[in-house]
Amino acid sequence: MIRVHAGSARDRALIVEAIGAAGRVVNGVGPFASDDTRVECVVLGSRHPTSAEEFELVRELERNMPWVPIIVVTDAVSAVALWLTKTGVSEVVRYEDIRAELQARIKAVRRTAALHSLADEVQRSTLTPVLRAALSHGLRAAADQPVPSVQELAAVVRRAPASLSQAFWRRAGGHVTLREFLGALVVLRAHQLRTSGRDWETVCRDLGFARRTLHEKSKRWPGETLGQLARTSRQELLAQFASDHVHPLLDGPESDRPPPAA
Structure with missing residues (x-):
């Protein structure tokens, strides 16, 4: 299951359309639920400028779902480095590239992210x-x-x-x-x-x-x-x-x- 968070219904629709057959999608609006134990990936849509609430959402996801990879979809080149350096997100994709890249990124992180994260923990x-x-x-x-x-x-x-x-x-x-x-x-x-x-x-x-x-x-x-x-x-x-x-x-x-x- 893939959980989608975005600030607008339009952005959620863009992300869900780009995900396509990559997996079952649930709307992330609302509190965490028992069904979240089956979430395999979270996709967060973030428009520039990135808000403090969006960073806090990622931190909450990391606390509540520590084994789940997070992919951020953004519209600004400058935001890519910001997300990668300030949070534990696995991938950042620009909105203009989501049709071509999002499915492949989701498949890659669902397979490797958790084990690579454990490997990093072992290395530290x-x-x-x-x-x-x-x-x-x-x-x-x-x-x-x-x-x-x-x-x-x-x-x-x-x-x-x-x-x-x-x-x-x-x-x-x-x-x-x-x-x-x-x-x-x-x-x-x-x-x-x-x-x-x-x-x-x-x-x-x-x-x-x-x-x-x-x-x-x-x-x-x-x-x-x-x-x-x-x-x-x-x-x-x-x-x-x-x-x-x-x-x-x-x-x-x-x-x-x-x-x-x-």
Whole structure:
């Protein structure tokens, strides 16, 4: 679902027309509702001069819907840099370009924005340089082709798989393994491909996994069959991934439990 905010009915109509078949659109006027858990992107129309209320709206969206990418549509060249430097918006598109560009920008941010944001969070964290490099690489790769194994990720950062797995395990406080982290990223990408319209056979072929293997990964995390996974909203899945696999790394204590094999 795409939520649209704009200062006038005319601008809302321009944006909705440009979005076209990119997704179901809801009018953003009014308070946040329970249905907003299924919003995958917000498009905000902002005419020059940009108001303080519009900046506050973006900040409110970031507080209430932190995993949702925000695209601003504006009419002034000077406003582009202003939005990109002063807020966490993902993209800025000019009104004169929305017919040609808005659909493509929406598709791009819906696929990559959340994982890239998590990668940036990892890069800013107190993790060791090796873990920062490995995990941010894994998160960014999962927006297209997830890293399939601990061995391949370890090769990227030139570390032994067992050493990298143990460092991850200790930092996560024994709550999650590196193998589980990578498996969850495969599930996230599979879910994105499936909900974009592909059938499971095509998803498996694109990712290089047998359907049974993908089913087993989904049963491990988030504990759903592929059919159930397809009915889960992307925002719910991303929030659960962050809670289960990222927050233990950023906040968890060191663990004295013995690490598993790589």
